[in-house]
Amino acid sequence: MRVQNEYVLKLIEKGERIDGRALDEYRLVQVEKGVIQNAEGSARVKIGNTEVLAGVKLAVEQPFPDKPEEGLLIVNAEFSPIASPLFETGPPSEEAIELARVVDRGIRESKAIQMEKLCIEPGEKAWAVFIDIHIINHAGNLLDASALAALAALLDARFPGWDGQKVDYTVRGDKLPIQHKPIAVSFTKVGNTFLLDPNLEEESVMEGKLIITSKEDGNICAIQKTGPLVLRLEEIDDLLGKAGKYAEKLRRMV
Amino acid sequence: MLKRADGRKPEELRPITIRAGVIEQANGSALVQMGKTTAVAAVYGPKSMYPRHLRLPDRAVLETIYAMVPFSTKERVRPGPSRRSIELCKVIRQALEPVIFLEEFPKAQIDVYIDILQADAGTRTAAINAASVALADAGVPMRDLVSAVAVGKIDGEYVLDLTSEEEDLTACDLPVAVIPRKEQVTLMQLDGDVSPEDVKKLVRLALKGCQTIYQKQREALKRRWIDEGAK
Numbered sequence: 001m002r003v004q005n006e007y008v009l010k011l012i013e014k015g016e017r018i019d020g021r022a023l024d025e026y027r028l029v030q031v032e033k034g035v036i037q038n039a040e041g042s043a044r045v046k047i048g049n050t051e052v053l054a055g056v057k058l059a060v061e062q063p064f065p066d067k068p069e070e071g072l073l074i075v076n077a078e079f080s081p082i083a084s085p086l087f088e089t090g091p092p093s094e095e096a097i098e099l100a101r102v103v104d105r106g107i108r109e110s111k112a113i114q115m116e117k118l119c120i121e122p123g124e125k126a127w128a129v130f131i132d133i134h135i136i137n138h139a140g141n142l143l144d145a146s147a148l149a150a151l152a153a154l155l156d157a158r159f160p161g162w163d164g165q166k167v168d169y170t171v172r173g174d175k176l177p178i179q180h181k182p183i184a185v186s187f188t189k190v191g192n193t194f195l196l197d198p199n200l201e202e203e204s205v206m207e208g209k210l211i212i213t214s215k216e217d218g219n220i221c222a223i224q225k226t227g228p229l230v231l232r233l234e235e236i237d238d239l240l241g242k243a244g245k246y247a248e249k250l251r252r253m254v
Numbered sequence: 255m256l257k258r259a260d261g262r263k264p265e266e267l268r269p270i271t272i273r274a275g276v277i278e279q280a281n282g283s284a285l286v287q288m289g290k291t292t293a294v295a296a297v298y299g300p301k302s303m304y305p306r307h308l309r310l311p312d313r314a315v316l317e318t319i320y321a322m323v324p325f326s327t328k329e330r331v332r333p334g335p336s337r338r339s340i341e342l343c344k345v346i347r348q349a350l351e352p353v354i355f356l357e358e359f360p361k362a363q364i365d366v367y368i369d370i371l372q373a374d375a376g377t378r379t380a381a382i383n384a385a386s387v388a389l390a391d392a393g394v395p396m397r398d399l400v401s402a403v404a405v406g407k408i409d410g411e412y413v414l415d416l417t418s419e420e421e422d423l424t425a426c427d428l429p430v431a432v433i434p435r436k437e438q439v440t441l442m443q444l445d446g447d448v449s450p451e452d453v454k455k456l457v458r459l460a461l462k463g464c465q466t467i468y469q470k471q472r473e474a475l476k477r478r479w480i481d482e483g484a485k
Binding site for chain 2: 094101108223230243
């Protein structure tokens with residue numbers, strides 16, 4: 001393990017990676033929508049061997065008192081033990097909670113969903129959008145894959161029926177009002193180098209990540225520094241300048 | 255120029271009070287008030303890590319436990335961990351870890367408990383300011399203190415140290431923690447909708463605010479250990 005770690009670090013110092021990619025090169029990204037019939041929207045995202053499933057379910061609930069004319073958004077992530085020897089059963093881990101909250105912030109703050117269009121009856125009834133992220137195989141870079149899967153599932157989602165009394169899940173109605181496409185890009189620091197789309201070997205030796213979620217206009221809607229890394233101002237400037245460009249490449253996939 | 259509800263200038267901090275050594279039972283402690291936001295931190299350790307299987311052979315484990323007390327906000331906060339507080343514990347820990355010489359204490363643990371007694375925005379940054387003074391007060395070897403503050407953008411102007419009222423108006427909320435002497439960032443989060451240029455400028459404004467907080471943190475430690483210690 002130690003020998004491998006040192007090997008990974010040495011390569012990256014030279015600007016190389018164990019799987020031969022360039023530092024800013026993603027593994028093969030595949031997005032497939034509509035993979036779960038019983039969900040209102042769903043998507044499977046593969047980035048190399050990493051595989052994430054996102055499902056959207058809708059229900060009618062009471063709006064929050066401070067936002068009586070808006071729908072609700074709930075993002076949850078499950079790190080199922082099927083996906084990795086690193087995952088255990090039990091309540092969601094710190095990592096799973098952080099991931100879900102960072103994905104949530106990207107969608108919420110970019111106003112990707114027109115929340116006011118989810119209102120049925122102000123203060124009484126509105127659509128609640130549940131996005132559940134389920135990890136199928138963890139081979140690194142879960143966050144970028146999860147955020148992409150969540151967005152793809154939202155774009156795939158359609159309203160079920162609503163007769164004023166109950167929801168009819170056999171109906172596949174209109175699309176959800178999605179107006180923006182926020183994309184998360186995780187800049188991962190290994191040694192003194194920032195790289196994109198880390199695999200597991202690289203994540204095991206990383207200092208941490210700066211996750212930047214941006215919209216199609218280049219504006220930034222969420223940032224999260226994760227891991228014990230420290231950032232110099234010039235490094236932050238550099239990554240802020242690059243985030244939009246890499247996000248655009250991923251955006252084309254959904 | 256932007257008029258702030260409390261009369262501050264855009265680049266002005268709220269009044270800050272910092273006191274070190276406020277909890278007699280703890281190895282180190284601190285109270286930080288930034289405006290109405292009040293955080294108290296207590297350090298227990300370094301001590302032997304239990305359960306044993308969690309011990310690390312080459313360094314201590316840092317544990318940060320952030321909690322809002324039930325009466326800290328207008329609406330009662332349900333006691334116990336929430337998804338928000340679990341995330342905050344993680345980012346606070348990772349904001350402090352880089353300055354602590356954890357490798358000096360193999361197999362040990364250092365617990366930092368941070369209670370928010372009153373919340374008016376900026377609780378995670380107040381928590382970091384308090385935790386860092388408490389760690390120093392406990393004599394834990396550190397490279398430097400960590401100082402933190404949140405910044406935002408209201409009516410096109412960059413503003414330092416947001417209140418709750420301002421959090422509803424800002425285009426973004428950007429909490430930042432830094433190692434002041436090295437000008438390195440150890441915590442950075444953002445929610446909002448702003449340009450990359452805005453973020454660059456805001457981080458620099460936060461750094462400036464942190465330098466002021468840093469002086470207050472140092473003064474608090476000096477009062478506790480040099481002025482009061484001499485009596």
